[in-house]
Amino acid sequence: GQQLNQSPQSMFIQEGEDVSMNCTSSSIFNTWLWYKQEPGEGPVLLIALYKAGELTSNGRLTAQFGITRKDSFLNISASIPSDVGIYFCAGQGGGGSNYKLTFGKGTLLTVNP
Amino acid sequence: NAGVTQTPKFRILKIGQSMTLQCTQDMNHNYMYWYRQDPGMGLKLIYYSVGAGITDKGEVPNGYNVSRSTTEDFPLRLELAAPSQTSVYFCASSSPGQGFSNQPQHFGDGTRLSIL
Numbered sequence: 001g002q003q004l005n006q007s008p009q010s011m012f013i014q015e016g017e018d019v020s021m022n023c024t025s026s027s028i029f030n031t032w033l034w035y036k037q038e039p040g041e042g043p044v045l046l047i048a049l050y051k052a053g054e055l056t057s058n059g060r061l062t063a064q065f066g067i068t069r070k071d072s073f074l075n076i077s078a079s080i081p082s083d084v085g086i087y088f089c090a091g092q093g094g095g096g097s098n099y100k101l102t103f104g105k106g107t108l109l110t111v112n113p
Numbered sequence: 114n115a116g117v118t119q120t121p122k123f124r125i126l127k128i129g130q131s132m133t134l135q136c137t138q139d140m141n142h143n144y145m146y147w148y149r150q151d152p153g154m155g156l157k158l159i160y161y162s163v164g165a166g167i168t169d170k171g172e173v174p175n176g177y178n179v180s181r182s183t184t185e186d187f188p189l190r191l192e193l194a195a196p197s198q199t200s201v202y203f204c205a206s207s208s209p210g211q212g213f214s215n216q217p218q219h220f221g222d223g224t225r226l227s228i229l
Binding site: 004006031033035040041042043044045048088099100101103104105106 | 117144146153154155156157158161163171203205207217218219220221222223
């Protein structure tokens with residue numbers, strides 16, 4: 001099956017710092033998604049990417065769909081304490097089903113005020 | 114806006130008991146999914162459905178069953194609970210997109226299940 005490698009596994013940063021995390025895949029995807037999960041809640045969609053090379057922003061968040069369709073990154077600028085949570089990348093379509101998502105294992109972000 | 118609603122939020126079961134995790138969505142989405150999330154891991158797909166009356170296995174279906182009699186509801190059943198099924202279960206839904214892209218999945222808040 002398709003595999004996603006998400007890195008880093010965890011990050012411990014100071015408020016105001018920028019953050020970068022990425023995902024790489026052994027096969028291509030048609031869609032890349034980035035979700036955030038806070039304790040006791042389900043994942044919430046942050047950014048959806050539909051085209052290779054696409055660069056999309058959502059406030060302080062920026063994500064890109066890699067040209068090879070096998071990778072994506074998420075940047076968070078000027079981090080704040082409420083950015084704390086687990087960030088998941090997910091790939092959809094490509095060599096697998098158009099319906100199903102393949103998830104990375106997540107990046108745990110801790111922000112020191 | 115309700116979105117995807119899961120019940121119960123928490124449950125403790127004894128080994129061998131059975132139970133049904135409920136999931137309902139009010140967005141008229143065709144596609145629905147059940148995932149489990151174990152500590153330090155991403156979400157793994159258990160079962161999914163592309164419409165009422167149609168279900169299919171995901172990555173980790175053993176020990177579970179599903180049904181989809183209506184567009185809104187997609188219950189997940191555990192027949193003989195085992196300790197390995199202790200996990201957090203998430204239901205999600207989405208609608209078809211255009212071409213090869215589907216609309217993103219929307220998740221419920223999860224059911225935390227412990228099997229003792």
